[in-house]
Amino acid sequence: xxxxxxxxxxxxxxxxxxxLIFIGMSVHSLTVGIPENTNDSDITEEVKLxxxxxxxxxCMGCHTLMGEGxxxxxxxxxxxxxxxxxxxxxxxxxxNGWGPRGRKxxxxxxxxxxxxxxxxxxxxxxxxxxxxxxxxxxxxx
Amino acid sequence: MKFKSQSIxxxxxxxxxxxxxxxxxxxxxxxxxxxxxxxxxxxxxFNTAVTTHKNLLVVWILSGFMGAAYYIIPDESDNxxxxxxxxxLQFWSFAIVGVTAVIGFHFGWWEGRKFLEIPRPxxxxxxxxxxxxxxxxxxxxxxxxxxxxxxxxxxxxxxxAALLYLPGMIYFDNIAVDSFFRWWVVHxxxxxxxxxxxxxxLSYLLIKITGVDREVIEKWLYVVVGLTFLSGILGTGHHYYxxxxxxxxxMVGGIFSALEPLAFLAMTVFAVQMYRKGNKKHPNKxxxxxxMNTAIVSFLGAGLLGLAHTLPGVNLYTHGTxxxxxxxxxAFWGAYAxxxxxxxxxxxxxxxxRKIYDNxxxxxAFWxxxxxxIAMTAAFAAAGIAQVYLERIAGFEFMVAAExxxxxFFVLIIAATLFTxxxxxxxxxFLKFGKPTDDAIQSEEEFEALKSA
Numbered sequence: 001x002x003x004x005x006x007x008x009x010x011x012x013x014x015x016x017x018x019x020l021i022f023i024g025m026s027v028h029s030l031t032v033g034i035p036e037n038t039n040d041s042d043i044t045e046e047v048k049l050x051x052x053x054x055x056x057x058x059c060m061g062c063h064t065l066m067g068e069g070x071x072x073x074x075x076x077x078x079x080x081x082x083x084x085x086x087x088x089x090x091x092x093x094x095x096n097g098w099g100p101r102g103r104k105x106x107x108x109x110x111x112x113x114x115x116x117x118x119x120x121x122x123x124x125x126x127x128x129x130x131x132x133x134x135x136x137x138x139x140x141x
Numbered sequence: 142m143k144f145k146s147q148s149i150x151x152x153x154x155x156x157x158x159x160x161x162x163x164x165x166x167x168x169x170x171x172x173x174x175x176x177x178x179x180x181x182x183x184x185x186x187f188n189t190a191v192t193t194h195k196n197l198l199v200v201w202i203l204s205g206f207m208g209a210a211y212y213i214i215p216d217e218s219d220n221x222x223x224x225x226x227x228x229x230l231q232f233w234s235f236a237i238v239g240v241t242a243v244i245g246f247h248f249g250w251w252e253g254r255k256f257l258e259i260p261r262p263x264x265x266x267x268x269x270x271x272x273x274x275x276x277x278x279x280x281x282x283x284x285x286x287x288x289x290x291x292x293x294x295x296x297x298x299x300x301x302a303a304l305l306y307l308p309g310m311i312y313f314d315n316i317a318v319d320s321f322f323r324w325w326v327v328h329x330x331x332x333x334x335x336x337x338x339x340x341x342x343l344s345y346l347l348i349k350i351t352g353v354d355r356e357v358i359e360k361w362l363y364v365v366v367g368l369t370f371l372s373g374i375l376g377t378g379h380h381y382y383x384x385x386x387x388x389x390x391x392m393v394g395g396i397f398s399a400l401e402p403l404a405f406l407a408m409t410v411f412a413v414q415m416y417r418k419g420n421k422k423h424p425n426k427x428x429x430x431x432x433m434n435t436a437i438v439s440f441l442g443a444g445l446l447g448l449a450h451t452l453p454g455v456n457l458y459t460h461g462t463x464x465x466x467x468x469x470x471x472a473f474w475g476a477y478a479x480x481x482x483x484x485x486x487x488x489x490x491x492x493x494x495r496k497i498y499d500n501x502x503x504x505x506a507f508w509x510x511x512x513x514x515i516a517m518t519a520a521f522a523a524a525g526i527a528q529v530y531l532e533r534i535a536g537f538e539f540m541v542a543a544e545x546x547x548x549x550f551f552v553l554i555i556a557a558t559l560f561t562x563x564x565x566x567x568x569x570x571f572l573k574f575g576k577p578t579d580d581a582i583q584s585e586e587e588f589e590a591l592k593s594a
Contacts, residue, residue: 004290004360011367018374025375025393026325030318033387038317048314055253061188066384067461068320069255070191071528072175074539075461101540102177106186128317131391133383135457137536 037129050121053114062105065125067133073105075134080126085119092118144215146222148492148577152232153208154485158568160201160239161478165561167194172557175543175550185247192246192258198473199256200239205481206338207235207274210299212488213345214278217292218285223277231273238266254319256327257309264310271303290359291348294366295341301334317385324380331476332373332401332443339435339480340366340408346432346487347412351419358415365407372400379451383460391453398451402444405476412436425490427503427570431483434511438479442471442518458533463546464525471518482567493574494581502566502573510563516556524549 034040054060060069063076079088091098092115097107110118142148170181170190179187215222222228242259245251251258259267282288282296309326313319344362348355378386378394412433423429446468450459459465486503490496497503524546531542 002360002364004356004363007360007363007367008290011363011370014367015370015374018371022374022377025389026321029381029386029390030321034315034317034321034385037387038315038385040315043314051314051316054316056249058188058192058249058251058253058258060253060255061191064461066317066320068384069461070188071461071463071466072171072187072191101544103540103543104179104182104186106188125316128385130383130385131388133457133460135533137532137534139534140536 039124039127042124042127044120044124046117046120047124049114049117050119050124053110053118054121057106057108066128066130073103076122076125077128077130077134078126080119080122085123088119088122089115142212142216142488142491142577142582143219144221145579145582146225146228147212147215147488149222149225149228149232150208150212150488151492151577152229153204153211154481154489154571156232156236156239157201157205157208157481157485158571160197160204161564162568163243164194164197164201165557165564167191167197168557169554172550172554176547176554189246192251193243195256196242196246196258200242202473202477202481204235204239205477205484206299206335206342207232209338209342209481209484209488210274210278210295212484212492213295213342214281214285214292217287217289217345218282219287220281220285223280223284227273228277231270231277234266235270235274238263238270254309254323257323261310264306268303268306268310271306275300275303289355290362291341291344291355294337294344294362298334298337298339298341302330302338305329305334320384321381321386324377328377328380329374331472332376333370335477336369336373336404337366339439339476340369342480342484343408343412343432343435346428346483347415349487350423350425350429350432351415352421352423353415353418357418361411361415365404365411368400368404368407372397372404376401379453379456382453382456395451395453399448401451402440402448405440405444409436409440424496424498425487426499427497427507428483428487430504430507431479431486434507435475435479435483438471438475438511440475442468442473442475446471446518458529459525462525462528462533463521464529467518467521467525470521471514474514485571489571489574492577492581494578495574497570497573500570502570506563506566506570508563509566510560513556513558513560513563517553517560520549520553520556523552 054065059065062073063069064071065076067075067077091105092108092110094107098105167190170185171187171194173179174187174190211222211228242263245260246258250260252260278296278299282292305326308322311322313322340362344358347353348358375393375397378390379398381390382394413436416433450456450464450468490498527546527549528542531537531545532539
């Protein structure tokens with residue numbers, strides 16, 4: 001029968017072993033995988049401004065990006081391709097705030113540079129490799 | 142209780158109760174908004190409500206953990222708390238920082254990163270506060286007459302939870318890198334070190350309630366937390382499937398995520414077996430109910446419902462939908478909320494001397510909140526499945542799908558009302574206990590409790 005000491009060794013040994021594997025995989029992901037998949041060199045100052053606006057406006061509090069966020073407003077990973085820059089600009093500049101089908105978006109007072117930054121950010125995001133996400137709807141008419 | 146200083150836990154438990162009520166209110170705001178009733182949009186838009194709802198959860202659970210540690214560590218180490226005034230200072234600074242963060246969210250003072258929205262200046266205050274908390278706990282433990290496995294597992298859980306907060310405080314220009322580290326914090330908390338804390342508290346409660354030999358319980362505690370890390374560390378991979386990481390995470394995350402329910406199942410079997418082996422019948426039925434609830438519902442919510450959408454092929458369609466909300470609600474309720482309610486139910490009679498062990502309010506609280514939460518989970522599941530089919534498979538626009546899920550949010554609100562009734566009953570009991578009293582200080586609390594049964 002398992003003794004307490006053996007149980008402790010199982011816990012400590014297992015934890016350290018899997019933690020080391022995890023750290024190794026994380027280092028590889030951070031130094032090779034993610035920079036390649038996300039085209040790290042394409043992150044311009046404009047994209048950085050867009051990301052800052054994304055966070056300061058807490059867009060994730062309603063939308064999802066790469067599937068992460070809240071589920072009150074559309075997924076925006078491929079919004080650049082799906083809707084195009086003019087549509088995005090219209091939404092961000094809507095004088096009374098955007099509100100499709102009665103669901104209201106917060107009205108933000110972005111400067112033209114900030115709007116361009118957000119569009120650049122979505123354009124960059126559009127080309128990020130996400131292992132097939134979001135999936136192509138198989139039954140779309 | 143053994144020491145007067147343990148009663149500082151009461152402050153933390155009270156704070157937990159207040160924040161839980163607020164969390165529920167913000168949940169209702171969101172539920173109504175999903176149905177189209179967003180009259181508060183000008184003052185509390187959805188993103189404010191969601192951020193407040195989630196952070197209140199984190200803060201009230203942490204407050205419960207801290208209260209539990211202040212109660213358990215002196216008892217386990219047979220040593221008075223290192224410093225009661227410092228613990229009081231830690232409580233008030235924790236409460237003030239927490240409340241400031243919540244108010245700040247209403248003025249757009251946030252970082253806009255899911256679960257880690259607390260703005261950077263407050264992050265430093267949180268870090269300072271946690272360091273003070275850990276110093277008090279560690280000095281109490283290290284100077285204690287005995288250092289039990291239960292108290293070490295609990296304390297190590299708290300120490301690593303604090304350390305893991307740090308990667309979330311680094312700024313990255315690449316949002317995929319930011320997300321990668323965000324899951325170091327969030328996943329390795331809830332499916333890692335928080336389970337150490339959970340295992341520690343659960344094992345303490347089982348020792349007290351079932352009377353099973355400490356050596357037996359602590360041996361299995363090692364096995365349970367061992368299984369948790371064995372599956373949970375690489376299980377982080379399920380957050381890296383579709384967020385910019387390499388494709389090997391699909392396989393690694395998939396395999397280890399599939400093992401994660403085993404850790405929760407082990408926790409359930411552990412608690413049920415210890416209960417069955419138990420030779421003494423502790424009179425505190427409510428504490429027993431909540432303890433067993435933690436062990437069982439965490440398996441259902443975190444284990445099974447997690448497994449329901451964690452395999453890469455399924456997650457490709459369910460990732461970023463209401464299915465996540467389904468899993469999240471029952472998981473947090475089972476694993477962490479129930480646990481805090483269990484330790485409150487166990488500790489309050491001992492701190493106040495009022496033996497509310499088995500009353501109608503307590504049973505109503507237990508059944509209404511559990512049935513309410515399970516019904517809420519079902520409503521989220523229905524809405525999530527509808528969303529997946531309409532949006533991800535049939536290719537309808539987001540808002541077209543959202544219109545169709547409105548009836549499920551009506552059901553959600555009905556279920557949440559029942560849940561709230563349960564929580565109200567729990568709080569009525571909590572208020573009935575009154576405040577801790579010096580008369581309740583005695584050395585062998587559990588046997589005193591047995592004698593009076």
